[in-house]
Amino acid sequence: MIKVSELICRYLERIGVKDVFMLSGGGIMHLVESLGNSNMNYICCHHEQAVSIAAQAYAMYKNDLSVCLATTGPGGTNMITGVGAAYMDSTPMLVITGQVKRDDFASLRNVRQFGAQENKIIPMVSSITKYAALIEKEEDILYHLQKAVFIAMHGRRGPVWLDIPLDVQAAEIEEVSLRTFSEEEFISDIQMNTIYNDILVEKNLEADRIKYKAEEVIGLLKLAKKPLFVIGHGIIASGAVDKFIELQKKLEIPVLSTWRALGVLDYNNELFFGSPGLQAKRYSNIIIQSADLVIVLGSRLDNMITAFNEANFAHNAKKVIVDIDENELDKFSIPNLIPIVCDVNNFLDLINKNVLIHKKKKYNNWIEFCKYCKKRFPLNLEKQVNETELVDLYHLAETVSKCCDKNDSIVVSSTSRCNTAGHIAFMHKAGQKIISSMGFGSMGFALPSVVGAWFASDNQRVIMLEGDGSLQLNIQEFQTIVHHKINVKMFIFCNNGYAAISTMQDRNFKGHYVGSTPKSGVSMPDLEKIAYAYGISYMKIEKDIEVEEKVKEVMSIEGAVICEFIGSIKFDEIPKCISSLDKNGKIVSAALENPYPFLDKIELENLLSITNWEEE
Numbered sequence: 001m002i003k004v005s006e007l008i009c010r011y012l013e014r015i016g017v018k019d020v021f022m023l024s025g026g027g028i029m030h031l032v033e034s035l036g037n038s039n040m041n042y043i044c045c046h047h048e049q050a051v052s053i054a055a056q057a058y059a060m061y062k063n064d065l066s067v068c069l070a071t072t073g074p075g076g077t078n079m080i081t082g083v084g085a086a087y088m089d090s091t092p093m094l095v096i097t098g099q100v101k102r103d104d105f106a107s108l109r110n111v112r113q114f115g116a117q118e119n120k121i122i123p124m125v126s127s128i129t130k131y132a133a134l135i136e137k138e139e140d141i142l143y144h145l146q147k148a149v150f151i152a153m154h155g156r157r158g159p160v161w162l163d164i165p166l167d168v169q170a171a172e173i174e175e176v177s178l179r180t181f182s183e184e185e186f187i188s189d190i191q192m193n194t195i196y197n198d199i200l201v202e203k204n205l206e207a208d209r210i211k212y213k214a215e216e217v218i219g220l221l222k223l224a225k226k227p228l229f230v231i232g233h234g235i236i237a238s239g240a241v242d243k244f245i246e247l248q249k250k251l252e253i254p255v256l257s258t259w260r261a262l263g264v265l266d267y268n269n270e271l272f273f274g275s276p277g278l279q280a281k282r283y284s285n286i287i288i289q290s291a292d293l294v295i296v297l298g299s300r301l302d303n304m305i306t307a308f309n310e311a312n313f314a315h316n317a318k319k320v321i322v323d324i325d326e327n328e329l330d331k332f333s334i335p336n337l338i339p340i341v342c343d344v345n346n347f348l349d350l351i352n353k354n355v356l357i358h359k360k361k362k363y364n365n366w367i368e369f370c371k372y373c374k375k376r377f378p379l380n381l382e383k384q385v386n387e388t389e390l391v392d393l394y395h396l397a398e399t400v401s402k403c404c405d406k407n408d409s410i411v412v413s414s415t416s417r418c419n420t421a422g423h424i425a426f427m428h429k430a431g432q433k434i435i436s437s438m439g440f441g442s443m444g445f446a447l448p449s450v451v452g453a454w455f456a457s458d459n460q461r462v463i464m465l466e467g468d469g470s471l472q473l474n475i476q477e478f479q480t481i482v483h484h485k486i487n488v489k490m491f492i493f494c495n496n497g498y499a500a501i502s503t504m505q506d507r508n509f510k511g512h513y514v515g516s517t518p519k520s521g522v523s524m525p526d527l528e529k530i531a532y533a534y535g536i537s538y539m540k541i542e543k544d545i546e547v548e549e550k551v552k553e554v555m556s557i558e559g560a561v562i563c564e565f566i567g568s569i570k571f572d573e574i575p576k577c578i579s580s581l582d583k584n585g586k587i588v589s590a591a592l593e594n595p596y597p598f599l600d601k602i603e604l605e606n607l608l609s610i611t612n613w614e615e616e
Contacts, residue, residue, distance in 0.1 A: 001172045004138050004164075005034035008096070011145050013039055017067050019455050021055045023048050025071020027098030027117060030169035035069070043455055043484070046476040048075050050448035052082025053474070056091050057435045057445075057452030061409060063236055065092045065153055066452070072098045073117030076163070077124070081442060084128040085414075086159040088439025089260070090237060092152040093159040095129075097121055101167040102136065125161050130196075132161040138171040139179055146181035155198030156325045157237055201324050202343045213340045214350035217295065217320055220338075221355075224293035226366045227253050228317070230276070233260035234298015234324065238345035244297065247352050253363065254370045256284055258299045259423040260438055266430035267401075273370050277305040279420045279576045282382070282595060283373035286607055288314050289593035290369070296321040298344040300328045307577040307592045310334045322347050373607070379425055383597065386570040392544050393417055393493055393571050394425035397465060399547050400491060401427040403555045404463055409453035411464040412436040414445040416500040418493050420573040422465040433457070444473025447490075451477060454486045462488040468524045468564075469498045478534045481560050489554055490562050495569040496524055502569055517569070531562045541565040 002010075008031065012020070019041045024032055035042050045051045048070045059066035070079050076097040086093050100115025113119070122132045131151045133144050141164075148160035187203065190196045204210065221227055235244050241264055248255065248271070255265055255272050265272040274284035288294065294314045299305070300323065306313040310333050313319075322340045323329050329339035340347065379394055404410070406429040412422030414437040428434060435453050437445045446466040453462050471492055481488060501516035513520035531538035537557050541550045541564070554563045574597065577590035594604055 002175055003030070003034065003169075004141050004171045004173060005030040005169045006037070007141060007173070007175070007178075008145065008164075009034045009038040009040065011142065012067060015065075015149060017065070019043060019058065020067045020069055021045060021051045021058070021452070022069040023051050023071070023075065025075050025098065027072030027075065027100065027166060028069060028096075028169070029098075030166065031069060031096065031098065031164070041455070043451065043480075045448060045451065045480050047474060048078030049081050049444070050451070050474050050477050050480070052079040052093075052095065053085070053437075053445050053448035054082075054452035055093050055095075056082050056086045056089070056437065057411070057449035058456040059086070059091045059093055059452075060089070060435050061433045061453050061456035063239070065094060065149060067094045067096070069096050070098075071117070072100060072115075072121075072163075073119040075117075076119060076121040080125060080128070081440070082448075083125060083159045083161070085437040085440040085442060085445070087128040087130075089437060090157050090233065091159065092157040094148060094152060095125075095159060095161040097161070097163050098169065099134065099163045099165040102165050103167070122161070122163050128159070129161045130158040132163075134163045135165070135168055138168050138173050139177050141168070141173075141178070143179040143181050147186070150181065150183060150186070151196065151199070155196060155200075155202045197326060198324050201326070201341055202346075204343065204346045207346075210340070210342045210346065211350055213338075213342070214347060214354060216338070217340075217351065218354055220293055220318060220320065221251070222361065225363070226291045226317075226369075227251075227293040227295065227363065228288060228291040228314075229253055229255045230258070230288070230294055230296045230299060231255060231261045231264060232258040232297065232299025232301075234322075234344045235261055235264060236298075238298065238324070238343055240298075240345040240348050243345065243348040243352060247348060247355065250352070250355050252367075254287065254367060256288060258305060259434075259436070261299075262423060262428045262434050263430065263432045267427040269430070270371070271367065273374055275423065276592070277577075278307045278590070279304070279424065279573045280595070281379050281424055282377040282575045282599070283370075285575075285577075285592045285595060286373050286377070287370050289316065290608060291317045293317055294319050296323075297347070298323065300325070301332070307590045309590060309592065312592060382574050384570075384572060384574070386568060386572075388568050388570075389543050389545075391493075391541055391547060391565040391567045393421045393567055395544055396491065396493075396541070396547055396551070396565055396567075397421040397425040398427060399551045400463060400465070400489075400555075401425075403551060404429070404432070406431040407457075407460050408432060409457050409460060409462045410434045411446050411449045411453055411462055411466075413466045413470050414438070415441045415443050415470055416467055416498070417495075417571060417573060418465045418467045418470070426465070443467075443470035446470065447474045447477040447481070450486065450488050450490070451480050451484070454484065454488065459487070462486065464488055464490045466490065466492050467499070468492055468494045468496065468527070469522070472524070475530070478530070478536065482534055482536065486560055487558075488560050489557075490560070491554075492527060492562060492564050493567055494524065494527065494564050495567050495571065497522055497569045499569050499571065503572065527562060527564045537561045539563045
């Protein structure tokens, strides 16, 4: 006989789980007891939202399954934000919550609640998980565990959720009586419907069709004069980074990356030209708008990349988009689109096998054009409308990046100014892990993500870039950082308000601030006092001329450091694509190739008119 909670822990150990994120509670007392007796390490955060966020960051770093645990009722509801973010970012997580005893179910009495802290969590989370189940029979526990982990880790990855009643956790069961999961039966079942079509795509059941598509792409490469790769998170999730680098070396084609794929290529790689999108370096957008063939590998091309204007995205190019989720391809209204429903790993296998190195085509003119754009439009020449002596956020991010090595984990705020700076100004090194929740873009993710990255990296240094407003949403995790002696350098942008909201209110409501500045209802605490209360080293940077010296000093301090740097709430995310008015006062949609501050019209036309290069 074995106790169900013990069986769960043994299973997790058997599949290689080493760390579990949790917050104790009565509704999971048996699971907590068994976890404490296991060989797994448990990490206690100070809020269940932080538990799920830390687990998400852990899975992002590892590109593997993470596990988190919370009690029933508010424990589960507090986890929802982190799990929703994991779903949007295709991050594999196993979430386990406790539930009241089966005899105490409110549904047996047709009332809202009967058991202590009872709450029906599964209906709440079904839309933000790939699989969610309430375990009502103890003999089904292994089946649901195996099924949940398989679904989380295959196809387009994502979180799964098991809700386990207290008496099921405590039940004793014969292992021979356990129902088990069959992958073969599951694949056979889903071939009859499309609920998990992404898993069928990963299994490459239509290999002949994909082979034909790969041959078509190779033909397009032979004709192209200005080809471009755009790589997304799918490259990483599918384990295809090495295969992409192999192909890149064969073809020598310029590369752009979405923010989720930064770190695949080094910032200084001569064929890497940044990230395109609504907020991006100017040269990245000019390059994608000049290409004649764009091959997108593993990116869903959200509105932040297309600048809410799909028709104008890479408008001079044929677009090949490879994605495991056919629904992401079906959503597009992009001209000259060649959609390929395929796992990126399988697709790159075919391309690498069929590209003939000795017939490689050279793109020297195109590469020189890309290099010219990168040299002509560096980020540090983009001027703020409101220049001050306070710290320039881009300058700070770039300086911090120069002090990092490839083993550092880079945790970037999931929202607003620090999010942009941490992706477009930070000079990422190949192999660095960049942790940020892009889909939700939620405040409060950075501190819990530090905890997840620290344990995922086997205690390598963590660098965090966060805003003072976002910091407040999970500020309690300073204690988790202190407790575990996490070596993290926390750079916190202090502008005493919500910059994104105040900017929005400037543009749309003539500066009528509500809930965005101290005078309109939002203020921030004294970070130096907070650092002292938690026993964390503290430093402050008040002027931009101090940045180099003080950043180096922060990086040299042992252990956790809070570095508050003072900037203007008027600091803007530029370049950025914004709508404008034409001479007749009509609103014109944002142009990806000409973000604000707008480029001189003649220079832009000259750049975009280079279309008739001869093959070399």
